[in-house]
Amino acid sequence: MKGQTIYFKNKPKIISTATIAGPKECCGILGKYVDCALTDDMFGEKTFERAERKMLLYAVEKCIAKAELKTEDIDIFLSGDLLNQIISASFTARELKIPFLGIYSACSTMSEGLLLGSVLTDGGFAKTVVAATGSHFSSAERQYRFPLEQGTTRPPQSQWTVTGAGSALLSLKGKGPCITCATVGRVMDFGVSDVNNMGAAMAPAAADTILAHFRDTGKTPKDYDLILTGDLGALGGKIVEDLVWEKGVDISENHVDCGEIVYDVREDEFQGGSGAGCCASVFNSYIYDKMTHGSGIRKVLFAATGALLSTVSSGQGETIPCVSHAVVVENQ
Amino acid sequence: MKGQTIYFKNKPKIISTATIAGPKECCGILGKYVDCALTDDMFGEKTFERAERKMLLYAVEKCIAKAELKTEDIDIFLSGDLLNQIISASFTARELKIPFLGIYSACSTMSEGLLLGSVLTDGGFAKTVVAATGSHFSSAERQYRFPLEQGTTRPPQSQWTVTGAGSALLSLKGKGPCITCATVGRVMDFGVSDVNNMGAAMAPAAADTILAHFRDTGKTPKDYDLILTGDLGALGGKIVEDLVWEKGVDISENHVDCGEIVYDVREDEFQGGSGAGCCASVFNSYIYDKMTHGSGIRKVLFAATGALLSTVSSGQGETIPCVSHAVVVENQ
Numbered sequence: 001m002k003g004q005t006i007y008f009k010n011k012p013k014i015i016s017t018a019t020i021a022g023p024k025e026c027c028g029i030l031g032k033y034v035d036c037a038l039t040d041d042m043f044g045e046k047t048f049e050r051a052e053r054k055m056l057l058y059a060v061e062k063c064i065a066k067a068e069l070k071t072e073d074i075d076i077f078l079s080g081d082l083l084n085q086i087i088s089a090s091f092t093a094r095e096l097k098i099p100f101l102g103i104y105s106a107c108s109t110m111s112e113g114l115l116l117g118s119v120l121t122d123g124g125f126a127k128t129v130v131a132a133t134g135s136h137f138s139s140a141e142r143q144y145r146f147p148l149e150q151g152t153t154r155p156p157q158s159q160w161t162v163t164g165a166g167s168a169l170l171s172l173k174g175k176g177p178c179i180t181c182a183t184v185g186r187v188m189d190f191g192v193s194d195v196n197n198m199g200a201a202m203a204p205a206a207a208d209t210i211l212a213h214f215r216d217t218g219k220t221p222k223d224y225d226l227i228l229t230g231d232l233g234a235l236g237g238k239i240v241e242d243l244v245w246e247k248g249v250d251i252s253e254n255h256v257d258c259g260e261i262v263y264d265v266r267e268d269e270f271q272g273g274s275g276a277g278c279c280a281s282v283f284n285s286y287i288y289d290k291m292t293h294g295s296g297i298r299k300v301l302f303a304a305t306g307a308l309l310s311t312v313s314s315g316q317g318e319t320i321p322c323v324s325h326a327v328v329v330e331n332q
Numbered sequence: 333m334k335g336q337t338i339y340f341k342n343k344p345k346i347i348s349t350a351t352i353a354g355p356k357e358c359c360g361i362l363g364k365y366v367d368c369a370l371t372d373d374m375f376g377e378k379t380f381e382r383a384e385r386k387m388l389l390y391a392v393e394k395c396i397a398k399a400e401l402k403t404e405d406i407d408i409f410l411s412g413d414l415l416n417q418i419i420s421a422s423f424t425a426r427e428l429k430i431p432f433l434g435i436y437s438a439c440s441t442m443s444e445g446l447l448l449g450s451v452l453t454d455g456g457f458a459k460t461v462v463a464a465t466g467s468h469f470s471s472a473e474r475q476y477r478f479p480l481e482q483g484t485t486r487p488p489q490s491q492w493t494v495t496g497a498g499s500a501l502l503s504l505k506g507k508g509p510c511i512t513c514a515t516v517g518r519v520m521d522f523g524v525s526d527v528n529n530m531g532a533a534m535a536p537a538a539a540d541t542i543l544a545h546f547r548d549t550g551k552t553p554k555d556y557d558l559i560l561t562g563d564l565g566a567l568g569g570k571i572v573e574d575l576v577w578e579k580g581v582d583i584s585e586n587h588v589d590c591g592e593i594v595y596d597v598r599e600d601e602f603q604g605g606s607g608a609g610c611c612a613s614v615f616n617s618y619i620y621d622k623m624t625h626g627s628g629i630r631k632v633l634f635a636a637t638g639a640l641l642s643t644v645s646s647g648q649g650e651t652i653p654c655v656s657h658a659v660v661v662e663n664q
Contacts, residue, residue: 001407001408001457001458001459004431006457006458047648049644049645049648050648075333076333076516080434080436082417083642083644084416084417084642084643084644085414085416085436085438085640085641085642085645086436086640087640087641087642087644087645087650090519090640090653090655091640091645091650091653093518093519093653093655094519094520094521094653097518097519098518099336099516099517099518100516100517100518100519100655101435101437101444101447101448101516101657102412102435102436102437102444102640102655103433103434103435103436104412104417104418104434104435104436105433105434106417112433112434115433116433116448119451119452119455119457120451122455122457123451123454123455123456123457124455125333125338125451125454125455126333126338127333143644184408184431184432184433185431185432186425186429186430186431186432187422187425187426187429187432188426189426308417308418308419308422308423308434309417309419310415310416310417310419311416312381312415312416312419312475313381313417313419313423316379316381316382318423321422321423321425321426323422323425323432323434325433
C-alpha cells in the first residue's frame with residue numbers, strides 16, 4: 001500500500017457481469033445494455049424490499065451463469081445495500097449459500113466490493129469472488145425520506161434512487177478487463193446536512209479519493225480514457241470537477257458520472273440517479289460492454305461514492321459523512 | 333481457500349487490543365480487563381448513539397496508542413456496527429481520517445474484521461489494519477425493539493445488548509498472538525422468527541461454520557484450548573453444542589460463549605449478553621489477556637455469530653438469517 005492505494009500484481013479479471021433495472025431506468029441508456037429490463041418494478045413481489053432482493057439475486061445468478069459456472073463454484077460473495085442491516089444482501093446470501101462477507105459503503109458498495117474482491121483473488125485467498133449490490137427507488141424513499149403515498153415535493157437538488165442491481169465476477173483465470181489497483185477512501189464531511197443534496201455532500205469524498213489516487217500513483221487524468229464517478233448527479237459531478245481543479249487537476253475532459261447519465265433527465269429525477277444500484281448497473285452493463293467491445297475505452301478509473309448518513313444521524317443534527325473508493329479497470 | 337477456509341501464510345499478529353465497557357458490564361469479568369470502565373453509560377454525551385461512537389473511537393485510539401503508533405501509521409480501518417447504515421463506524425472513521433472500509437455482519441463484525449484484516453496484511457496489501465466494533469444497550473434497544481421509556485417486559489429467552497467496544501491492531505511486524513486461518517460463514521436460517529430469541533436463531537450459523545472449519549482443516553475440538561462463540565448466550569450456547577454433537581463433533585469440553593460469560597447473570601439479562609460489542613470487548617480484553625499472559629490458553633477458535641435481521645424484515649414476516657465467521661488465533 002502506497003498512501004491509500006493498493007496494487008494487484010496478479011491483475012484479477014472481471015470475467016463476467018450481469019445487471020437488471022426497472023422500467024424507468026430502462027428508458028435511458030440501461031435499456032440497451034442490461035440483461036433484464038423489468039416492465040414491473042415490483043418484479044412480481046408483494047413488497048419493494050422483496051423486489052429489491054429478487055433483483056440482486058437475479059444479477060448474481062445471471063453473472064455466475066454467464067461465466068458458465070455454478071453457485072458452488074464461487075468461493076466468496078461480497079455484498080451490501082442501502083437498506084437497514086443490508087437485508088437485501090443478507091437474504092440474497094441465504095438463497096445463494098455462498099460464503100458471505102457483508103460490506104457497507106452506501107452508494108460506493110460496488111467499488112468497495114470490487115476492491116475487496118480483488119484483494120481476495122489477487123492474494124490467492126479465493127479463486128472466484130462475486131461482488132454485487134443494488135437498490136430500489138421505493139424501498140429507499142420510504143426508509144430515508146417519506147412514504148411514497150405522502151406525495152412529498154422533491155426539491156431541485158434531489159436525485160432519484162435507481163431501481164436496479166449489478167454484479168461482477170472476479171477471478172485470476174478467464175478473460176475480461178482486469179483490476180490493477182485500488183484507492184481506499186477516507187471519510188470526508190464538508191458540513192452538508194441537506195439529505196436532499198447528496199451530490200454536494202458526496203463530491204468532497206470523491207475529490208479526496210481521486211486526488212489521493214493521482215498523488216499515490218503519479219498518474220494524471222490523461223492516463224485514463226474515462227474517470228467514472230458514481231451517482232454524484234449533475235450538480236455533484238460539477239462540484240467534484242471544481243474541487244479537484246482547485247488542487248491543480250483537470251478531470252473535466254474525461255469525467256462522466258453514472259448518476260448524470262443513467263436517466264434521460266426529465267423533471268422528476270432533477271440531478272439524475274443515485275443509490276447503490278446506480279453505478280452497479282451502469283458500470284456492469286454499459287461501461288463493461290464498452291470495455292469489452294473495442295469502443296476505445298480501455299482504461300477506467302471507477303470511483304463510486306457513498307453517503308454514510310442514517311435517518312437517526314440526520315435527525316440528531318449531524319452532517320453527512322461520505323466516502324469514495326476507486327478501482328482502476330483496464331484492458332491489457 | 334479450501335472449502336470455506338482461508339490460510340494465512342505470513343500469520344498476521346494481533347499486536348495490540350483495547351476495550352471499553354459500560355458500568356453494568358464492568359460488574360462482570362470485563363471490569364478487571366477493559367482499558368476503560370465507564371461509570372456513566374452516556375460517556376458524557378447527550379444521546380446513546382453519540383455515546384456508542386465515542387466508545388468506538390476510544391477503543392481504536394487506545395489500541396493504536398498501546399502499540400506506540402499514531403493514527404497516520406494505520407493503513408486501513410475496518411469497522412461496522414448494529415446501527416442503521418453503521419453510523420457508529422462511519423462517524424468514527426470521519427474522526428480518525430484513516431482509509432475506511434465499512435463492513436456489516438451484526439454481532440460477528442469483530443471476526444469478519446479480523447478475517448479481512450488478516451487477508452489485507454497477510455497478502456501484503458496493508459501493513460497495519462485496525463478492526464473494531466461496538467454496541468450500546470440503549471441505542472440497540474430503541475432501534476430494534478421498543479423505546480426504553482415504554483418499560484416493555486423482556487421474555488426469558490432474551491439477551492442484553494452489551495454497552496462496550498473493542499479494537500484489534502493487525503500487523504506482520506510486532507509481537508502478539510497470530511491468526512493462522514479463518515473460515516468464512518454461509519448464511520443459515522432455521523426458520524426462527526422470534527426477535528427476542530437470538531441465541532436459537534444464531535446457533536445453526538455458528539454450528540455450520542464450526543463444522544465447516546473442522547471439515548476443511550481436518551482438525552478436531554481437542555486441537556483448541558478454547559472454542560469461543562460470540563453472544564449466543566446460555567440457551568444458544570447449549571443449542572450449538574447439541575447441533576454439532578448431532579454431526580459427531582463434541583465441543584462441550586472446551587466451548588465458551590462470550591454472551592454467557594460477560595455478565596454475572598442476574599434476572600435482567602436472562603440468557604446473557606449480545607451485540608457487536610459483546611465478543612469485541614470480551615475477546616479483546618479477557619481472552620487476549622489470557623493468551624498473552626501464559627494462562628495455558630494458546631490456541632483459540634473464535635467464531636462470532638450475527639443475526640442479519642432488520643425491523644423491516646421482521647415486520648414483513650421474514651425469519652432471521654444468521655452468519656458466523658471464525659478465526660483461529662494462536663500463540664506461536
